[in-house]
Amino acid sequence: MTTDERVQVLVVGAGLGGLSATLFLAQRGVRVLGISKHGGTSTHPRATGQHHRTMELLRTGGVADEVLQGSEGVDGLVIKVAESLRGPVLHTIVHDGEDPASALSPERPGLSGQEHVEPVLLDRARALGADVRFRTELTSFEQDGTGVTARLLDRTTGRSSTVRADYLVAADGAHSPVRQALGIERTGRGRLSSHIGIVFDADLDDVLAHDRFTLFYLRNPAFTGVFVASNTPRRNAMAVEYDPTRESPADYPPSRCAELLRVATGLPDLEPEIVETTTWEMAHWVSTRLRDGRVFLVGDAAKVTPPTGGLGGNTAIGDGFDIAWKLAAVLRGEAGPGLLDSYDAERGPYARLVADGSLNNYVRRMAPHLAGPDIPDPVDPHQLTLGYRCRSRAVLIDDDDPAPMEDPFQPSGRPGFRAPHVPLGDRSPADFFGDWTLITLDPAWRDAPVRVPELADPTGELARRFGIGARGASLLRPDGVVAWRTAEPPDDPAGAVRDVLARLLG
Template structure:
């Protein structure tokens, strides 16, 4: 007999696990998240949040708090391939001021790093009722037709937890994937790095108001430099060969000298905060689901950090699983809805991994260039213009393209519902704030017929753009899922036999 029962057990409390726990708790689901680590990540990595990620954090009520973690980095973005901070520049990837196009999203991109974001998610998840426990390890996992039994070990001993579903968000070395019998494939390990976190005043060498990232091809080493939003805090990574060296071969004195070389500051005396070793890789799990067990974040895919999307994808995975599991657990949708998680998120993860690998070859390993390297992926198209394809979307056109330009949206099923400012209950708000449940968006009063499980808000269009951006004209309607993805649309007025395909989409 189990010692404890919960609706969902989340293994891992990083960006994916905490997001899943937060959004499940927000919808009234009983959730327990456990992590073998002592607490949230202390490392300034996974910096940057896309428009889409900030929209999800807006739903959680923490967008402003996350944005505050990037305070001071409002001046833009600098990404270069160079010999050193002041050395020869081989290629300028990005050098621009922040351009927040308010027509795309009500949220600007964030510049916070993981060590700031995770505590924000943790606090909010607990505030909403989620249990989050650290220093607790998963020992075994077994599932049957009715649920999953997990054995957990902590300093207080072992206990058994029975859950209806389990989310494996325990990272690329996590055990949930192995317990579920899911393999993975991909380019595998790409390179090994020593990460040097250090404090130093580099204001004379970098713009203090910009996020600065240099990929370094120096005669002394290959690596990368990134300035964090914490005052004086910076990170230098150095590629090394584990067959010849280990992190023990990088004592503080050597790390300090490498920092001086990278920053072109021969007299600099950096304060070395931490030296760690890590592996850069590219993997994709063969499946994202095995029965009642799901994978999210780095447990589902491992992507090089050269696309800046690993952490963003983790948060997106957690959110996507949460709303779908909540619908099923509350009896508002059938089990079939859960099949859409892998159908929609795995192709997206493949695009993320492929695009990031292409960036890795360009920025770190040009010797690997060749016809087998995937094409680069447009960042904005991927984050705001990706098309979901599953049984939870009714796609009627034959266009095979996985993305479209979000600056010129078509409003077709599968795509993210465009941001448009509308009048609702006497208040101007973004359409994105209307999608807390399945929502029918229309300007035609004839479509506003009360339907169980469906919200049909009364809106007006002061900017006269909604009909065009959603492709519904003055007579049609569009059905939007709780995640803001368009599920179905029509351009015509309803007839006596017209039906909204809500039951089919929810797999009831």
């Protein structure tokens, strides 16, 4: 096969996962081609909300403020289980702007919708030099010892071409043709429910507060579903469960959708304009591995999680960031290919926790009849997003605590965990995420071959939280995870950091 073009990384998919990988690769100087078979970014307000950790990663990409602009004027959250938007309310999950995690990060969470975030990521990726093409489909690929050869179809011209890449990132969604071609199995509960997704325009001033992001899990005699308000005036979305063995999408013409919306809103005279109806399956699947040779699964391709918890989009961004810094380090010759083993080792167990915790949420919020011993235990959302422990050869863990997470309100600063947030005047350790950084108060470390910011610690909290005392140091990876720490300086501090990096990066 002759090759028409050559890139370092081919990213298949331009959703939240693919665009994140593309942006963070381009930011690190990697020649990256991103493709999507669709005509553009998502027009649906699907995944809404960016938690603190996601915002920290987006900040390193230079897009945090633009992402937050998508939810300007919205500064609270209402999540309820109810019969309709007018009640009765069966259970309040979140009401208003309470954010106990605000002390854990310098970032505030975003409430922007996917239709706002994707274009922000796309523009930034292109500005950083990435080539992103829509209406471009991956039709087949093969890998060998030195790279991946992919065949692409330009859906506008009908022309086929081939591209050769060192690595392929598969961010090609829940059905992931790449995962299927590789024969990577998934385990899980599988399909939980089928939905008719209804995007509609209507004036809901009587039932919605516009300065609040509103999400209602609806359980009423007519149907079970989810209502999600968008940040676009009058635009909202609702998903209604249906039984595909007894009905088809054709059974949901606009007149029936409008009737369901009247029930959902509790507004019997509502005349909604139906913008679009789609079908969607809520499911619980985790791929048994996230890597095959030179191919890596990201986002929904790696796991499909029920949206109860709002983690699908956040995890896709986290996966994209993770594979990007690791691939870039290898492609730039800063790390050996062994570093890439850490992607599956760290993101695989995380995908399982995300999917299982969201499944537990789904059963409690929408499907109590499924409750039973085979449903996974609840997962604390703060531990999951800010207290997860990475375990791989890319962290030097020096204790035998097997816990997968810790309470981020009591961060231990141990290797594997995200660096604790400690206010440093108007700065935070999170300001240094994005690059290898040594957190220390002792100038003896200043020649270490990574960034060593000058830090003051008038309250002693930095030394205590990081467990480094006055003379030790904590080495942060580009994702802000503590890779290694010591409480005492060795004889040759810079040499010690060099040795540690050599161990971590192979």
